[in-house]
Amino acid sequence: MHAVTLAADTLRVEGGKISGINSPDNRVHIYKGIPFAAPPVGDLRWKAPQPVKKWSGVLACDKFGPSPVQGEPVPFSMWSAEFLIPKTPIGEDCLYLNVWTESSGKTAAKKPVVVWIYGGGFVSGGAGCAIYDGEATAKKGVVFVSINYRVGAFGFFAHPELTKESGKNASGNYGLMDQVAALKWVKKNIAQFGGDPENVTIAGQSAGSMSVNCLVVSPQAKGLFNKAIAESGAGFGRNYPTLKQAEEAGLQAGEKLGAKSLAALRKLPADEILKNITSYRGPIVDGLVLPESVSAIYQAGKQNSVALLTGWNQNENAVAKPKSATEFQAQYNQQYGPIAQTFFQHYPAQTDAQAAHSQNELARDMSYGVQNYSWAVAQAQQNKAAYLYRFTRKLPATGIYASYGAFHTGEVAYAYDNLRFIDRSLRPLDGTDDQIANLMSTFWVNFIKTGNPNGTGMPQWPAFNANAPQMMLIGEEMKAGPLTEQPALDFLIEQAAKR
Numbered sequence: 001m002h003a004v005t006l007a008a009d010t011l012r013v014e015g016g017k018i019s020g021i022n023s024p025d026n027r028v029h030i031y032k033g034i035p036f037a038a039p040p041v042g043d044l045r046w047k048a049p050q051p052v053k054k055w056s057g058v059l060a061c062d063k064f065g066p067s068p069v070q071g072e073p074v075p076f077s078m079w080s081a082e083f084l085i086p087k088t089p090i091g092e093d094c095l096y097l098n099v100w101t102e103s104s105g106k107t108a109a110k111k112p113v114v115v116w117i118y119g120g121g122f123v124s125g126g127a128g129c130a131i132y133d134g135e136a137t138a139k140k141g142v143v144f145v146s147i148n149y150r151v152g153a154f155g156f157f158a159h160p161e162l163t164k165e166s167g168k169n170a171s172g173n174y175g176l177m178d179q180v181a182a183l184k185w186v187k188k189n190i191a192q193f194g195g196d197p198e199n200v201t202i203a204g205q206s207a208g209s210m211s212v213n214c215l216v217v218s219p220q221a222k223g224l225f226n227k228a229i230a231e232s233g234a235g236f237g238r239n240y241p242t243l244k245q246a247e248e249a250g251l252q253a254g255e256k257l258g259a260k261s262l263a264a265l266r267k268l269p270a271d272e273i274l275k276n277i278t279s280y281r282g283p284i285v286d287g288l289v290l291p292e293s294v295s296a297i298y299q300a301g302k303q304n305s306v307a308l309l310t311g312w313n314q315n316e317n318a319v320a321k322p323k324s325a326t327e328f329q330a331q332y333n334q335q336y337g338p339i340a341q342t343f344f345q346h347y348p349a350q351t352d353a354q355a356a357h358s359q360n361e362l363a364r365d366m367s368y369g370v371q372n373y374s375w376a377v378a379q380a381q382q383n384k385a386a387y388l389y390r391f392t393r394k395l396p397a398t399g400i401y402a403s404y405g406a407f408h409t410g411e412v413a414y415a416y417d418n419l420r421f422i423d424r425s426l427r428p429l430d431g432t433d434d435q436i437a438n439l440m441s442t443f444w445v446n447f448i449k450t451g452n453p454n455g456t457g458m459p460q461w462p463a464f465n466a467n468a469p470q471m472m473l474i475g476e477e478m479k480a481g482p483l484t485e486q487p488a489l490d491f492l493i494e495q496a497a498k499r
Helices: 160-166 174-193 207-217 243-257 262-267 270-276 294-299 325-346 352-381 399-403 431-450 486-498
Strands: 011-013 016-019 029-035 058-060 096-101 111-117 143-147 195-205 227-231 307-313 386-391 470-474 478-482
Touching: 011 174, 016 029, 096 174, 111 174, 111 207, 111 431, 143 174, 160 243, 160 262, 174 195, 174 207, 195 207, 195 431, 207 227, 207 294, 227 431, 243 262, 243 270, 294 352, 307 352, 307 431, 325 352, 325 486, 352 386, 352 486, 431 470
Parallel strands: 016 058, 111 143, 111 195, 195 227, 227 307, 307 386, 386 470
Antiparallel strands: 011 016, 029 096, 096 143, 470 478
16 A cells, blocks of 8 residues: 555745655655755765755655665565565665655644654664554554664764764764754654644664664753653663774774775775674764763663653564573573572573573563663653553464564554555464554554553553553553563663673
8 A cells, every 4th residue: 555646735844845645545645755964975974964955946755765875675584575674775865754644734733743763773774664654653643754864884983083073072873863853853844744843752663762762861852852662672781882982993994994084984985884894883872962871861860851651572582593401501500600590580491492481581581671671660760651561462474484473573563553564475464463453553642642552442551660560461462461570670680780
């Protein structure tokens, strides 16, 4: 179901006039590929996003702008084509965003806004993925915005010359700066699309969720949003590199490429940088966008005030080839020594089957459970609202896809009511999936509108309480239940703090 090319309203935004297209039923106006900053090419490579260049006439915003520079999108592991960016276009000139709205510029009552930030490990992704479509959410009374940001070496590359050039004694977080620039664009322009600039939710999954976490603690993003949705990812306990460490990695990358100056690095073709600068990807504690670690900013109460909806999936990070019980026991007896017995109470390994199950639970808990649970706890400690979930639906699947269950990213199409984009030949979804998508997307929309996912006729979702944590289980059963692995998560957090 793709939009047909009918002219939506012509609007004036920063840079000039734009036109869009309408959804097939003409209910939703769609504007794709709106520039929100100057193309970050040439001398603007590795610079904070600059003001958008003005254009004359009416810019036709009827297709996605290029995805950021990354490797060719090829299905792998559990991710089939609908979870990936389009094969073309891909390029450095990538700072575009997209808007879906039922009413542009005409309504007295402004609609709440959600800004979607994609995942991809900070090295891939783009707003053009099919499952990130905003039409269904727009039909529920929300202005849906999806944004692009630079990834990999183009989005997170530090260098002493860049730090000096910035005038702010910082470099490296260009991808996060792009997100801030897009949010500033939303603040200034979204009223033209019927959106309320004072009621903005930022939402993301995986690296997008980690980005949301960074924005919540960044002074650069203050006042740009008031709610956050974070699916499977955060920065608590993560050792993001310091500016000095990132600068050293940048110098080493330049040496490797024979480009000993910033000018020489900027002259290199994008594909050479893509192939050769792979040492570090992701946020940097640069003193500007991220003044300190996420945990330290929360502990000091310096984060931006938000209501939070966060959680993770049942089968995140599933282990393909689990160790035998004997191997698993040996590994964690060695790691934990005298307290290994406590570890095995949480992750038992009496048999190979039990050990395999524990390894999957541990992989999920260490990768995402600890992160998003820690964030909910930090919110509660600051007396800020948090709602915790677990997505449990094992997606129906065939062939190689059948073993992944409720996998990483599997929830996104449900949360935004986009099951129509799922390849049914690989994943034979049924009425149960439609019911889950309807309820889950309603929870999300309620939260985007009010900061509370609850609503009439919905299962009751209690706010997170660190002393007796409940979470909403989202799957065949849609109900609140205890966070049964809280003792295991607390154990992992406590041990990590001792390292």
